Amino acid sequence: MPAPDNPSRSREPIRIPWIWAGLVALLVAGIPWYLPEGTIGPTVLGMPLWTWVTIGSSVALCAYLSWVLTRHWHLVEDIEEAEAAAPTSDTGADGTEGRH
Amino acid sequence: MDTLTFSGTAGIVVLSAYAAMMLLIGYFVGRGKQGTRHDMKGHYLAGGNLGVIVLFFTLYATQYSGNTVIGYAPQAYREGFPWWQSVTFFTAIIAGYMLFAPRLYVLAKKHSFITPTDWVRHRFGSPAVTLLAAFLMLWGLANYLLEQLIAMGHAITGLTGNTVPYQAGVAVFVCVMLTYSWMGGMRAVALTDVMQGVALLLGVLALLIGAFSLAGGSPVDTAQYLVDNEPEAMAVPSLTESINWLSMIIMVGVGLALYPHAIQRIYSARSERTLKRSLLPMVWMPLITAGVVFCIGMVGIRLFPGLSDSDAEQLVGMIANEVAGVNIVFYIAMVLLFGGVVAAIVSTADSVLLSFSSIVSQDIYARYVRPEASEHRQVLAGKIIGVVVVFGLLVLAWNPPSTLVNIFVLKIELLVQLAPAFILGLYWNRLAARPVFWGMAAGAALAGGMTIVGVEAIYGVHGGMVGLLLNLVICVVGSLLPHRTGVRPGPRGEEEVLPAVPDRG
Incomplete structure (x- = not known):
């Protein structure tokens, strides 16, 4: 598979350090290492506040990964799109792609 | 699972319907697509042409087994809120994919990889590294398959109200699975995954709604009940448990992404955009699946307080019994749920078996046993060995180990040792074959050894992660050392991949 015509558009998550710094921050924020063992603390809607922080960090992690997937992974998409636009496009198992 | 009071004839009907649908899918897929049965890429990767919807469902059904429901709800019951980690570790698998999938996808298309071992062979050019990687993969896959067979037997027995014996139930569904996998390969496996994934998802949501309606009041009331009456379930864990929590997230996030059948789904994608x-x-599926199962486990603390660890293993069945008694709608939903659980177990098992067969076929039979064999013969050999292995594992499944979650940890601790060969190997050109071999061997020996002597973790860090650390040190230090004449570092990888343009934006 040849290299893309416009390498400046090429994006790969592994090459972007702050993506991984953000990921580590979200993972660490979701674990209650910062509170003493046995703490329950104030409750919000029936649940301890720390559990909301943990749930919130999980949701934020999902949103963050969705954003990274969408915006920072772009290696050969342009080439494949160009190839797929060629007259001999194929339809596959679910028929949802192959025509671009 | 062994005491489902709502099951019986209805369960047999639902299971028969699921089995018939799976066989029909296998039949039509095998008949409809040329090459599905006879060529390696067609059989094991669906021709590398899976579209978005099917690829999503096959990723989903492969990642979430029926065991996620049956095994993880009791785990939430036992551990309390800290088991929320299951949601995070399933999410972390996507981060694990992002460590290597973008580049591996491109290389797999370029070099027509079929098995994960193809990358190892291509990158390191070393039979020793390739064989060790194949051995670890086969070992992990066999263990994983065994786990699915055991869970399948319990689920079928439970759903049919013990009218179908454990052995007979497993044998029948294994035959169904082997038949459609034989006929349609990856394409049949992926299409049955759509049905199996939908069944599991709907069933789990029905169980959650039923469990909350049984508990009475709102979810807030249940949470408040737990804080007031079972405070240890909602309390902050110790620092060691917090370290264990993080260790689990990293180990599962990297380890599950590196499962051979997961890697082959990357190869199967039609395009980068599809993937x-x-x-x-x-x-987002961890929130909807593992999160829902977690909630079921927590509601279970309110519904059935004070269960012993072994009694808690029956928690999902106990809740389902109560939910099924509410009204006819919930009754039907519970029968469909357990049918979905069986289907989800089958969907995971078929993916594992297909991956196992492909490694045997491509990396052992075609390379060392009969290098001159035609593709048709290679596929056939993989299928036959797959059948033999399944029936060998069935013999083990008749006497299953007691706790399913422990088996799960056992296999992932070895498979995670593949990480340096896949992740470092993709990006660090200096990584050499010999340190990779010794790192992988030492990491696997340490992780396996710790499990054998009963040391699960050191200061909360799992044996698999301790082994991986040793593995990494050996890989990095060994590759940085001056090489003797004739020993070269990894020859391929970086230079053939796409432009390495760092993106700071």
Whole structure:
């Protein structure tokens, strides 16, 4: 598979350090290492506040990964799109792609 | 699972319907697509042409087994809120994919990889590294398959109210699975995954609604009940448990992404865009699947307080019994749920078996046993060995180990040792074959040894992660050392991949 015509558009998550710094921050924020063992603390809607922080960090992690997937992974998409636009496009198992 | 009071004839009907649908899918797929049965890429990768919807469901059904429901709800019951980690570690698998999938996808298309071992062979050019990687993969896959067979037997027995014996139930569904996998390969496996994934998802949501209605009041009331009456379930864990929590997230996030059948789904994607679009909903599925199962486990603390660890293993069945008694709608939903659980177990088992067969076929039979064999013969050999292995594992499944979650940890601790060969190997050109071999061997020996002597973790860090650390040190230090004449570092990888343009934006 040849290299893309416009390498400046090429994006790969592994090459972007702050993506991984953000990921580590979200993972660490979701674990209650910062509170003493046995703490329950104030409750919000029936649940301890720390559990909301943990749930919130999980949701934020999902949103963050969705954003990274969408915006920072772009290696050969342009080439494949160009190839797929060629007259001999194929339809596959679910028929949802192959025509671009 | 062994005491489902709502099951019986209805369960047999539902299971028979699921089995018939799976066989029909296998039949039509095998008949409809040329090459599905006879060529390696067609059989094991669906021709590398899976679209968004099917790829998403096959990723989903492969990642979430029926065991996620049956085994993880009791785990939430036992551990309390800290088991929320299951949601995070399933999410972390997508981060694990992002460590290597973008580049591996490109290389797999370029070099027509079929098995994960193809990358190892291509990158290191070393039979020793390739064989060790294949051995670890086969070992992990066999263990995983065994786990699925055991869970399948319990689920079938439970759903049919013990009218179908454990052995007979497993044998029948294994035959169904082997038949459609034989006929339709990856394409049949992926299409049955759509049905199996939908069944599991709907069933789990029905169980959650039923469990909350049984508990009475709102979810807030249940949470408040737990804080007031079972405070240890909602309390902050110790620092060691917090470290264990993080260790689990990293180990599962990297380890599960490196499962051979997961890697082969990367190879199967029609395009980069397809792969990304399939992974996008996968990011949110932990909240909908593991999160829902977690909630069921927590509600179980209120519904059935004071269960022993072994009694808690029956928690999902106990809740389902109560939910099924509410009204006819919930009764039907519970029968469908357990049918979905069986289907989900089968869907995971078929993916594992297909991957196992492909490694045997491509990396052992075609390379060392009969290098001159035609592709048709290679596929046939993989299928036959797959059947033999399944029936060998069935013999083990008749006497299953007691706790399913422990088996799960056992296999992942070895498979995670593949990480340096895949992740470092993709990006660090200096990584050499010999340190990779010794690192992988030492990491696997340490992780396996710790499990054998009963040391699960050191200061909360799992044996698999301790082994991986040793593995990494050996890989890095060994590759940085001056090489003797004739020993070269990894020859391929970086230079053939796409432009390495760092993106700071």
